[in-house]
Amino acid sequence: MEIKGSEWITEDTKKSNIHIGQKNPHAVSGEQTKKNIAKRKGGEKLLEGGKSNDIEQEPKQKRKKKKNKAKKAQKMQAVQKSDRNIEKCISYLKRWHEDRQNWKFEKLRQIWLLQNMLDPSKVPDSSFKILVDYISGTRGHARQMIVEKTMKVIKAMELWSKxxxxxxxEEDIAIQVPDGKVPEVMYERSRSILQSLDDV
Known part of the structure; x- marks a missing residue:
């Protein structure tokens, strides 16, 4: 049985005509498509009479409450972590001062100490004297960063005073000094640190 080119085309056309008349079981109506899009977008779902579906709104509110609780828990953990981090950094500093043979350099601790060196709530006065000694031995980029940070504080305080x-x-001064008034403690700490760097 030999099929010529034109017979093959007619045979194939007959098969496709059969498929055209049948309904596709996977096809979705226009109304169903709109509902699916609304679900994906998270929009308010309307029932047949235009009323909103309150049953579906309740889980959203519960999810929001759970999300808020989770955020609060994360904030509390961050605060506790920061308290532990403060303790670790202060003990690192004390270890450097008291027991240098067992002391080990930790870059992250040094970075934290340098970022918070002017904040008395994070580096208490009792540890600040040790920190000044520690800072006086810094070299390179860390030393440059310390000088820039302390000079910025000193210049801002001097400009404010002038x-x-x-x-x-004060309102007019605040416009000219964008960082605002520098607390006296930060100014004094900056001066102490700069003096220790000059002494070396």
């Missing part, structure tokens, strides 16, 4: 002596109001 402008207030000239009789400007």
């Amino acid at each position: 402008l207030s002596e000239e009789g400007l109001k």
Whole structure:
């Protein structure tokens, strides 16, 4: 049985005509498509009369509450972690001061100490004297960062003092000194650190 080219085309066309008349079991109606899109977008689902589906809203509220609780728990853990981190950094500093043979350099601890060196709530006064000694031995980029940070604080404080002596109001001074008024403690700490770097 030999099929010529034109017979083959007619045979194939007959088969496709059969498929055209049948319904595709996977086809979705236009209304169903709209519902699916609304589900994916998370939009409010409407029932047949235009009323919103309150049953489906309740789980969303529960999910939001759970999300908020999880965020609060994460914040609490971050605070506890930061407290532990403060303790670890202060003990690192004390170990450097008291027991250098067993002390080991830790870059992350040094970075934290340098970032928080002017904050008395993180580096207490009792540990600050040790920190000044520790800082006086720094070299390279860390030393440069320390000088820049302390000079910025000192310049801001001096500018603030100069402008207030000239009789400007605090609002006007705040415009000229974008970082705001520097606390006295930060200024004193900056001066101590710079002096220790100059002594070396």
